Amino acid sequence: GEDVEQSLFLSVREGDSSVINCTYTDSSSTYLYWYKQEPGAGLQLLTYIFSNMDMKQDQRLTVLLNKKDKHLSLRIADTQTGDSAIYFCAESPLNQAGTALIFGKGTTLSVSS
Amino acid sequence: DAGVIQSPRHEVTEMGQEVTLRCKPISGHNSLFWYRQTMMRGLELLIYFNNNVPIDDSGMPEDRFSAKMPNASFSTLKIQPSEPRDSAVYFCASSLGDKGGYTFGSGTRLTVV
Numbered sequence: 001g002e003d004v005e006q007s008l009f010l011s012v013r014e015g016d017s018s019v020i021n022c023t024y025t026d027s028s029s030t031y032l033y034w035y036k037q038e039p040g041a042g043l044q045l046l047t048y049i050f051s052n053m054d055m056k057q058d059q060r061l062t063v064l065l066n067k068k069d070k071h072l073s074l075r076i077a078d079t080q081t082g083d084s085a086i087y088f089c090a091e092s093p094l095n096q097a098g099t100a101l102i103f104g105k106g107t108t109l110s111v112s113s
Numbered sequence: 114d115a116g117v118i119q120s121p122r123h124e125v126t127e128m129g130q131e132v133t134l135r136c137k138p139i140s141g142h143n144s145l146f147w148y149r150q151t152m153m154r155g156l157e158l159l160i161y162f163n164n165n166v167p168i169d170d171s172g173m174p175e176d177r178f179s180a181k182m183p184n185a186s187f188s189t190l191k192i193q194p195s196e197p198r199d200s201a202v203y204f205c206a207s208s209l210g211d212k213g214g215y216t217f218g219s220g221t222r223l224t225v226v
Contacts, residue, residue, distance in 0.1 A: 042217030105155035
């Protein structure tokens with residue numbers, strides 16, 4: 001079946017790098033996403049990666065994709081207290097408009113100063 | 114664009130009452146999704162629409178839940194009668210295409226007492 005797995009919690013110190021990991025099961029997924037949810041808010045798209053890419057970098061964010069192992073990671077460099085939030089990994093099983101994304105349960109990132 | 118607009122932001126109701134949640138998607142988006150978020154279950158897809166047509170409602174918990182999308186700019190999620198276990202944050206999201214991911218609303222926090 002389709003499932004997206006993430007660890008539930010990650011705690012880091014300000015200035016360190018954070019790495020949030022995710023595994024997915026549907027090899028047909030063509031896009032994989034990272035969303036961020038701050039307290040009391042909806043999910044906000046952070047970045048995404050196409051399945052034929054291994055890596056994507058966007059300022060402090062680096063996404064790594066190991067398609068063979070169905071493993072996705074999000075690295076946040078120089079983590080700040082404002083990065084404290086819940087991070088969701090999501091896969092898109094089919095490359096069609098409107099196909100429902102499958103979300104993981106989210107990783108709560110806590111950044112201490 | 115004002116983004117995905119949900120109303121109300123908060124709703125407190127008594128068990129047995131009817132609850133209606135509203136969503137206005139981003140203009141031009143052709144897919145709309147309703148999600149429910151709880152601590153225990155994380156983010157659950159309830160139903161989604163493509164071009165105003167319900168595509169998959171297998172996530173709707175039971176017959177007490179119903180959703181409509183009478184036109185491209187409006188959708189409702191109705192719970193009748195409501196029960197305490199329906200207490201959650203309900204999110205609406207919309208999308209266009211497959212690479213941009215979803216845009217989420219700020220959610221409606223529902224409390225059924």
